[in-house]
Amino acid sequence: MPLVDPEFLAEVKRSPAFNAEACLNCGVCSAVCPLEIELLPRKLFRYVLLGFKDRILANTETIYSCLLCKMCEANCPQEVSIAENVRALRFWINKKVFQL
Amino acid sequence: MPLPTKETIGILADNLRLRNSVLPLAQKAVTRWANGLGLPRGGETIIYTGMMYQLAPAIAAMNKTQEKIEDSWLANFVGMGRYVNKVVNISAFLARPAQTMRSYCERVLANIAALLQRAGVECGYLYEDELYSGALIYDLGVDDLFERHAWKVAKVFEKYQVKNIITVDPHTTHLLRSVYPAVLPGPAWQVRSYLEVLAERDLKPVSGLDAAVALHDSCLYARPEKIFEEPRTLLSRAGIAVREPANSGKFTLCCGGPAESLFPKKAVARAAARMEQIRQAGEKAVTMCPLCLVNLRKAAPASFSVEDIAVYLGKAYLP
Ligand code: SF4
Ligand code: SF4
Numbered sequence: 554m555p556l557v558d559p560e561f562l563a564e565v566k567r568s569p570a571f572n573a574e575a576c577l578n579c580g581v582c583s584a585v586c587p588l589e590i591e592l593l594p595r596k597l598f599r600y601v602l603l604g605f606k607d608r609i610l611a612n613t614e615t616i617y618s619c620l621l622c623k624m625c626e627a628n629c630p631q632e633v634s635i636a637e638n639v640r641a642l643r644f645w646i647n648k649k650v651f652q653l
Numbered sequence: 654m655p656l657p658t659k660e661t662i663g664i665l666a667d668n669l670r671l672r673n674s675v676l677p678l679a680q681k682a683v684t685r686w687a688n689g690l691g692l693p694r695g696g697e698t699i700i701y702t703g704m705m706y707q708l709a710p711a712i713a714a715m716n717k718t719q720e721k722i723e724d725s726w727l728a729n730f731v732g733m734g735r736y737v738n739k740v741v742n743i744s745a746f747l748a749r750p751a752q753t754m755r756s757y758c759e760r761v762l763a764n765i766a767a768l769l770q771r772a773g774v775e776c777g778y779l780y781e782d783e784l785y786s787g788a789l790i791y792d793l794g795v796d797d798l799f800e801r802h803a804w805k806v807a808k809v810f811e812k813y814q815v816k817n818i819i820t821v822d823p824h825t826t827h828l829l830r831s832v833y834p835a836v837l838p839g840p841a842w843q844v845r846s847y848l849e850v851l852a853e854r855d856l857k858p859v860s861g862l863d864a865a866v867a868l869h870d871s872c873l874y875a876r877p878e879k880i881f882e883e884p885r886t887l888l889s890r891a892g893i894a895v896r897e898p899a900n901s902g903k904f905t906l907c908c909g910g911p912a913e914s915l916f917p918k919k920a921v922a923r924a925a926a927r928m929e930q931i932r933q934a935g936e937k938a939v940t941m942c943p944l945c946l947v948n949l950r951k952a953a954p955a956s957f958s959v960e961d962i963a964v965y966l967g968k969a970y971l972p
Contacts, residue, residue, distance in 0.1 A: 570835075587906055587907050587909075587923060587926070588919070588923075613658065614658070614916075617658050617793075617915050617916075618912060618915075618916055618919055620872070620907045620909065620910075620911040620912060620923070621792055621872075621911055622872040622876075622907035622911070623872060623873075623876045623877060624872070624876075624904070624906070624907065626876070627876050627903055627904065640791075640792070640794045640796075641794070642794075643793060643794025644794040644795070644796050646794075647662065647793070647794055647795055650659075651658075651659040651662065651663070653659070653662060653663055653666060653795060
């Protein structure tokens with residue numbers, strides 16, 4: 554069972570541009586993503602919303618692999634800022650984990 | 654093992670912090686493309702390269718080195734490289750850009766400036782005062798450093814009282830037009846890609862080209878910046894038949910270039926998949942981004958031509 558960190562969403566969501574909560578988990582983004590990684594991006598967003606920090610940390614390669622190509626955004630029914638949300642996760646990892 | 658993410662981002666970030674560019678280049682290599690073009694220094698309207706075409710040959714050379722390091726015992730030493738890099742610019746030793754690629758990218762930039770001149774657009778250039786936009790550091794999410802760098806870029810524009818910025822690549826266009834306004838409240842410039850500027854002018858081709866090309870749209874141009882009609886208009890006016898790959902326009906498929914700096918093998922795999930689509934659409938390919946150019950060329954067979962759009966436009970619209 555993953556550990557829940559109730560502060561995690563607040564740590565990642567530095568600005569209103571982070572809108573993972575708008576995600577309906579419909580799966581379109583994962584279906585069209587050229588990287589064909591099932592995890593990207595809806596599960597990542599769910600992990601943040603649920604406070605599963607350890608699951609995010611276990612998937613840093615996936616987070617930095619995103620091409621920011623926005624193919625997912627062009628197809629997302631909820632206008633989720635997917636690439637910006639992925640960048641927000643990178644910023645959090647850069648600061649809190651990599652200490653950059 | 655893959656390249657260590659923390660150390661690789663650390664080196665790129667240190668370079669921007671200490672040397673104003675992710676891969677520092679010699680000053681004359683940055684401005685050489687403008688030699689002899691007579692572009693005035695500064696002005697209300699400028700051509701802003703954001704150094705992307707100048708960096709492309711160095712990026713191509715660096716990727717070759719990274720591909721060798723990735724999955725080798727050398728990957729363990731990238732961390733040590735970061736410490737050395739703080740004192741000595743190690744990228745200058747690790748990657749020597751190919752002369753042919755350097756000349757090619759300089760020709761692309763010179764063509765763009767000449768096309769703008771021929772279209773009656775008067776624009777200056779900032780020469781050695783021009784700064785890299787910070788595009789890669791933004792992508793990697795080092796936002797605090799990116800924001801500080803963006804302010805430096807803005808100060809240069811302010812110094813020259815720039816009002817209109819003509820960009821030459823999708824990454825810089827997207828950053829200046831859609832990202833800078835969010836992080837730099839205050840300064841406002843009109844930012845347009847040279848493709849948009851040229852397409853709205855009634856530029857007549859000097860020589861019609863009898864060619865057919867598969868057009869690879871850039872993700873950033875086609876999606877956030879909505880620039881996909883303009884390259885088609887310019888090529889069609891020149892008599893070039895545009896062939897569309899299975900994914901094109903707003904639904905273009907990424908060339909994989911953005912994965913280059915951290916995961917070179919993933920970038921190669923994406924480029925191969927995109928090249929497959931392109932080759933099914935036509936016998937030659939046209940790109941409009943220096944990173945797409947570098948990455949797709951690596952995936953193309955030696956006999957398959959991948960050229961920047963400015964090379965075709967130069968042949969058609971310049972005397
Ligand atoms: S396409 Fe949009 S709404 Fe659907 S799962 Fe992806 S982010 Fe969520
Ligand atoms: S932006 Fe990232 S998650 Fe979205 S389609 Fe592109 S690679 Fe996949």
